[in-house]
Amino acid sequence: MRLGGIELGGTKMVCAISNENGEVLDRYTIPTTTPEETLPKLLDYFKDKNIDSLGIGSFGPVDLNKNSDTYGYITTTPKPGWANTDVVGYFKQLNVPIGFDTDVNVACLGEVTYGAGKDIDSVIYGTIGTGIGFGVYLDGRLVHGLMHTETGHMLLSKHEKDKDFVGPCPFHDNCFESLASGPSIEKRYGTKAENLYDRDDVWQLEAYYIGQALCNCVMCYSPKKIILGGGVMHNEKLFEFVRKETLKDINGYIKKDEILNHIDEYIVSPKLGDNAGILGACELGRLELAK
Amino acid sequence: MRLGGIELGGTKMVCAISNENGEVLDRYTIPTTTPEETLPKLLDYFKDKNIDSLGIGSFGPVDLNKNSDTYGYITTTPKPGWANTDVVGYFKQLNVPIGFDTDVNVACLGEVTYGAGKDIDSVIYGTIGTGIGFGVYLDGRLVHGLMHTETGHMLLSKHEKDKDFVGPCPFHDNCFESLASGPSIEKRYGTKAENLYDRDDVWQLEAYYIGQALCNCVMCYSPKKIILGGGVMHNEKLFEFVRKETLKDINGYIKKDEILNHIDEYIVSPKLGDNAGILGACELGRLELAK
Numbered sequence: 001m002r003l004g005g006i007e008l009g010g011t012k013m014v015c016a017i018s019n020e021n022g023e024v025l026d027r028y029t030i031p032t033t034t035p036e037e038t039l040p041k042l043l044d045y046f047k048d049k050n051i052d053s054l055g056i057g058s059f060g061p062v063d064l065n066k067n068s069d070t071y072g073y074i075t076t077t078p079k080p081g082w083a084n085t086d087v088v089g090y091f092k093q094l095n096v097p098i099g100f101d102t103d104v105n106v107a108c109l110g111e112v113t114y115g116a117g118k119d120i121d122s123v124i125y126g127t128i129g130t131g132i133g134f135g136v137y138l139d140g141r142l143v144h145g146l147m148h149t150e151t152g153h154m155l156l157s158k159h160e161k162d163k164d165f166v167g168p169c170p171f172h173d174n175c176f177e178s179l180a181s182g183p184s185i186e187k188r189y190g191t192k193a194e195n196l197y198d199r200d201d202v203w204q205l206e207a208y209y210i211g212q213a214l215c216n217c218v219m220c221y222s223p224k225k226i227i228l229g230g231g232v233m234h235n236e237k238l239f240e241f242v243r244k245e246t247l248k249d250i251n252g253y254i255k256k257d258e259i260l261n262h263i264d265e266y267i268v269s270p271k272l273g274d275n276a277g278i279l280g281a282c283e284l285g286r287l288e289l290a291k
Numbered sequence: 292m293r294l295g296g297i298e299l300g301g302t303k304m305v306c307a308i309s310n311e312n313g314e315v316l317d318r319y320t321i322p323t324t325t326p327e328e329t330l331p332k333l334l335d336y337f338k339d340k341n342i343d344s345l346g347i348g349s350f351g352p353v354d355l356n357k358n359s360d361t362y363g364y365i366t367t368t369p370k371p372g373w374a375n376t377d378v379v380g381y382f383k384q385l386n387v388p389i390g391f392d393t394d395v396n397v398a399c400l401g402e403v404t405y406g407a408g409k410d411i412d413s414v415i416y417g418t419i420g421t422g423i424g425f426g427v428y429l430d431g432r433l434v435h436g437l438m439h440t441e442t443g444h445m446l447l448s449k450h451e452k453d454k455d456f457v458g459p460c461p462f463h464d465n466c467f468e469s470l471a472s473g474p475s476i477e478k479r480y481g482t483k484a485e486n487l488y489d490r491d492d493v494w495q496l497e498a499y500y501i502g503q504a505l506c507n508c509v510m511c512y513s514p515k516k517i518i519l520g521g522g523v524m525h526n527e528k529l530f531e532f533v534r535k536e537t538l539k540d541i542n543g544y545i546k547k548d549e550i551l552n553h554i555d556e557y558i559v560s561p562k563l564g565d566n567a568g569i570l571g572a573c574e575l576g577r578l579e580l581a582k
Contacts, residue, residue, distance in 0.1 A: 061546070076546045122436040138434050145413040145429050145513030146547060153544055154507040157448040157465060171544040174448060216445040220511040222436030253444055253462040255352070255367045256437060 004051035004096070005281030006042055007103060008058040008087065010079060010130075013038055015045045018282040022114035024275060034081040039090050046094055054091055055099040055284030057106025057277050062087075064101060064144045072100050097291070099284035103277060105142045107270075108135025110280025111227050115271035122224045124217055125270070126151070128210065129230035132177040136221060152177040156212050159205060162188075180209040182232050193232055203238050210238075211245025214267065218250060224258065229270040243267050295342035295387070296572030297333055298394060299349040299378065301370060301421075304329055306336045309573040313405035315566060325372040330381050337385055345382055346390040346575030348397025348568055353378075355392060355435045363391050388582070390575035394568060396433045398561075399426025401571025402518050406562035413515045415508055416561070417442070419501065420521035423468040427512060443468040447503050450496060453479075471500040473523050484523055494529050501529075502536025505558065509541060515549065520561040534558050 002025070007014040009032060016027040028045045032038055046054070061077065063070045072088025088100050101109075108117070108125035117123035117137070125135040132152030136143040143149060153175040158165070167178025168187050178184060185193045189202060196202045214226060233239070243263045250259065258266050270276050293316070298305040300323060307318040319336045323329055337345070352368065354361045363379025379391050392400075399408070399416035408414035408428070416426040423443030427434040434440060444466040449456070458469025459478050469475060476484045480493060487493045505517060524530070534554045541550065549557050561567050 138429070138436050139432065141430065141432075143429050143513070146515045146549060147513050147545065149513050150510045150545065152510075154510045155448060155503055155540060157446060171542045172540075212446055216507065217511070219441045219443075219445045220508070222434070222438050222440050224437045249446060249463075251462045254438065254441065258437060 001053075001286065002049065002051045003282035003286050004046055004049065004054040004094075005278045005285060006054065006056045006091075007106070007277045007281055008032070008056065008074075009103065010059050013042060014278050015042055016278045016282065017049055017051060018279055020286060022279050024278065027278070035085045036081075039085075039087075043091065043093065046091075051094070051096055051285075053097045053099070053285035053289035054094060055101075055106065055281040055286070055288065056087060056091070057101055057103045057281045057284070058087060060102050061147060062100070062102060064148055072098075097285065097288040099281075099288035101142060101284055102133070102135070102148045104133040104135035105137075105148065106135070106280035106284055107229070107276040108137050108227075108280065109142060109283050110272055110276035110278070111270050112137050112280075113283045114279055115276060116227050116268050117225050120224050122222065123227065124151075124221055124223045124225075125227045125229070125276070126217075127230035128180060128228060128232040129182050132181050132230075134217070138221060138223070151213075151217065152181075154213060154216060156209055156216075159208050162205060176209065176213045180206055180213070180232070182230075185232065193235070197235055197237075200237075203235060203241055206232070207238060207241030207245045210242045211249050214242065214246040215249035218246070218254060218259070225265075226267045227270050228267065229276065233269070239267065239269070292344075292577065293340065293342045294573035294577050295337055295340065295345040295385075296569045296574075296576060297345065297347045297382075298397070298568040298572055299323070299347065299365075300394065301350050304333060305569050306333055307569045307573065308340055308342060309570055311577060313570050315569065318569070326376045327372075330376075330378075334382065334384065337382075342385070342387055342576075344388045344390070344576035344580035345385060346392075346397065346572040346577070346579065347378060347382070348392055348394045348572045348575070349378060351393050352438060353391070353393060355439055363389075388576065388579040390572075390579035392433060392575055393424070393426065393439045395424040395426035396428075396439065397426070397571035397575055398520070398567040399428050399518075399571065400433060400574050401563055401567040401569070402561050403428050403571075404574045405570055406567060407518045407559050408516050411515050413513065414518065415442075415512055415514045415516075416518045416520070416567070417508075418521035419471060419519060419523040420473050423472050423521075425508070429512060429514075442504075442508065443472075445504060445507060447500055447507075450499050453496060467500065467504045471497055471504070471523070473521075476523065484526070488526055488528075491528075494526060494532055497523070498529060498532030498536045501533045502540050505533065505537040506540035509537070509545060509550070516556075517558045518561050519558065520567065524560070530558065530560070 134151035169178035425442035460469035
């Protein structure tokens with residue numbers, strides 16, 4: 001099979017063709033400018049590629065409700081030019097089944113299909129970088145609900161030493177993204193996260209927030225595995241701190257062997273690296289074809 | 292149809308027979324003592340009732356994983372005598388299909404089938420009383436995952452005025468249940484919630500915590516409706532405070548008409564009152580029969 005996939009990102013767009021074994025056969029990347037300029041280039045790429053299906057993972061917010069008039073749209077994004085963009089409608093010209101979901105749900109699906117979440121029916125995939133978002137796959141399906149989850153905006157309790165910090169999220173002073181994203185670290189310390197790798201106090205505070213958020217994710221989602229990617233998680237030492245903080249916050253309340261005795265296998269890195277999103281997008285298209 | 296249902300509660304057990312229109316045809320209640328004493332009485336009740344199916348909602352933690360050796364058990368509860376009790380196995384003697392889930396998931400299913408969540412595919416049902424628990428029904432199905440959700444134990448940010456309060460949860464000083472359950476109110480003020488109805492400051496603080504938790508639920512679950520029951524919610528004024536706090540915490544980030552402009556219909560009371568759990572249990576059995 002030739003499965004088409006698109007990742008619509010805030011800074012770049014990635015297109016690819018994969019087969020059903022998770023092998024990327026071809027790939028094409030362009031910078032994200034306006035919809036008028038970007039979308040036709042993506043369409044052109046696929047025109048002679050003879051794809052069987054197309055899956056699209058997009059930055060949000062997006063409308064995932066198939067009964068809605070604006071299903072398949074990017075809706076209220078502040079990104080100039082992209083609000084109310086009919087993405088799925090545009091690609092209907094390709095005459096193949098189209099799947100559409102958030103960028104993080106699609107990356108989660110990639111890891112569940114081919115990566116660190118393979119053969120596990122309840123997995124959450126968080127990306128902690130410029131923004132914070134979670135893909136949520138429970139009992140064998142991606143979760144949608146009213147819109148889609150916005151786990152990165154759950155409110156957290158500030159650390160005593162961090163009380164006066166004003167985070168970068170314009171909506172929430174103390175949401176997860178405001179306290180622990182890349183821009184949050186940069187705002188707090190005046191330099192980028194990668195320049196702070198030798199400062200344990202920086203990563204202890206970071207783990208304090210991520211651990212709290214993961215504790216809440218364990219309580220709210222009851223996942224079988226938590227996969228954490230994104231630029232901030234590139235610091236391998238952070239994983240150790242995060243596992244410790246998460247256990248400290250759960251504090252023995254969830255008496256499951258997977259958490260109490262195997263935290264190293266419970267909170268893990270992605271296995272597909274940069275391919276999680278695009279392979280998940282291809283799989284999303286395949287699922288749509290299979291319906 | 293004659294649908295059997297059981298609610299296993301910490302203080303009482305309720306059995307009932309309903310039809311598929313949500314009418315309770317018969318009901319039987321006994322106090323909860325030991326499994327050896329209580330379970331045979333429940334079994335006896337159903338023996339001559341000619342039921343088509345049985346649904347059971349139980350206090351937890353419970354094992355809901357059908358591939359597990361202890362599926363259908365109450366597992367690690369501190370309740371004396373009840374740890375490692377094989378509930379589903381015991382009722383197999385009735386030779387009918389048996390559904391099994393948490394008490395809150397079952398109450399959520401009741402409200403989704405016949406009550407305030409009727410015809411809505413993504414609903415969360417929270418009970419705020421002696422404990423705090425949420426049933427979670429997303430995209431047309433109850434959520435399970437590794438175990439089941441424990442939303443009442445998500446960690447919250449303490450109010451400035453409440454910083455020195457030590458909540459009653461033995462695991463978490465600042466979880467939702469520790470800060471906002473009935474026992475929490477009683478510990479904070481030295482008297483039961485129902486004696487404090489004229490004290491607005493009590494209910495403002497209560498709403499501060501519930502609003503924070505609901506904001507996090509909106510971020511994590513993206514529900515189409517939030518139903519709140521339990522003893523603490525019997526104070527009708529609290530609903531107004533909670534709606535206001537939830538909107539304040541979301542702070543316009545989720546741009547959905549259902550939340551921004553219809554919060555009165557978004558955060559609501561249960562419609563089935565005390566029947567939510569038992570009717571949900573009956574429906575759970577019916578779903579098992581229909582499989």
